[in-house]
Amino acid sequence: MDLPGDFVVRLWRRCLLTIMLGVFGLPRIVAGQAEPACPSPALDRLATIRGAWIVRWFDRLAPRKYATSMARSTIRPTAGGCGLLERLDGMRGGRHFEALTLIAPGGGDSLQRVWQDSEHGAILLFTADLQADPLRFEWSRDLGDRVLRLRTTYLVLTAEGFATETELSPDGGQSWQLVSRQEYRRSGS
Numbered sequence: 344m345d346l347p348g349d350f351v352v353r354l355w356r357r358c359l360l361t362i363m364l365g366v367f368g369l370p371r372i373v374a375g376q377a378e379p380a381c382p383s384p385a386l387d388r389l390a391t392i393r394g395a396w397i398v399r400w401f402d403r404l405a406p407r408k409y410a411t412s413m414a415r416s417t418i419r420p421t422a423g424g425c426g427l428l429e430r431l432d433g434m435r436g437g438r439h440f441e442a443l444t445l446i447a448p449g450g451g452d453s454l455q456r457v458w459q460d461s462e463h464g465a466i467l468l469f470t471a472d473l474q475a476d477p478l479r480f481e482w483s484r485d486l487g488d489r490v491l492r493l494r495t496t497y498l499v500l501t502a503e504g505f506a507t508e509t510e511l512s513p514d515g516g517q518s519w520q521l522v523s524r525q526e527y528r529r530s531g532s
Contacts, residue, residue: 381422381423381424381425382420382423382424382425383424383425383426383447383448385448385454385473386420386424386426386427386446386447386448386454388473388478388500389427389446389478389497389500391500391501391502391505392418392427392497392500392505392527393418393419393420393427394417394418394529394530395415395416395417395529395530396415396416396417396418396504396527396528396529396530397413397414397415397416397527397528397529397530398413398414398415398416398431398433398525398526398527398528399411399412399413399525399526399528400412400413400414400433400435400523400524400525400526401523401524401525402435402522402523403520403521403522403523404435404436410435410436412433412434412435412440413433413434414431414432414433414434414440414525415431415432415433415530416429416430416431416432416527417429417430421445422447425447425448426445426446426447427444427445427446427447428443428444428445429442429443429444429445429446430442430443431443431444435462438462439461440460440461440462441460441461442458442459442460442461443457443458443459443460444456444457444458445457449470449471452472452473452474453470453471453472453473454470454471454473454478454480455468455469455470455471456468456469456470456471456480456495457469458495467482467493468482469481469482469493469494469495470482477496477497477498478496478497478500479494479495479496479497480494480495480496480497481493481494482494483515489513489514489515490514490515490516491511491512491513492511492512492515492516493509493510493511493512493522494509494510494512494519495507495508495509496508496509496510502529503528503529504526504527504528504529505527506524506525506526506527507523507524507525507527508521508523508524508525509521509522509523509524510522
């Protein structure tokens with residue numbers, strides 16, 4: 344039986360959101376936290392990024408091959424203020440592109456950022472130190488013969504807009520290559 348594509352996409356999104364919220368909320372439930380943790384003060388630093396955005400996106404499609412695209416993004420509080428959920432929708436290399444980002448407190452002085460996009464599929468979990476300036480989320484994977492790292496930095500956080508840059512290190516952080524830069528400007532709609 345074939346299911347309509349839109350139904351599968353909606354089901355996939357709901358499952359992903361349920362999993363992401365469970366990962367972040369379950370530790371507090373198990374710990375028997377007496378006072379509500381939400382809305383989380385850990386997200387105050389990112390308060391200006393909430394809203395609707397037009398995104399100018401400079402993206403590496405392959406080594407030494409870059410493209411500029413436009414996208415729309417919405418960033419809203421989720422889970423009673425315990426997180427920020429971004430939905431980005433645009434084009435990449437002439438194909439439709441979607442991405443989901445969930446940012447939530449990671450405990451202590453950290454934030455966690457879950458990222459998934461329609462191009463790669465894998466769910467990546469980044470961590471940031473709340474005390475760092477600028478705010479930089481980092482991810483790494485040990486591939487055995489080398490360590491692959493990604494870092495996404497949030498820059499120039501203002502009410503009118505902000506930027507993010509994502510860099511890749513194929514050698515454990517010895518060298519970094521810019522793989523994307525997004526410039527967010529408030530949407531008029």
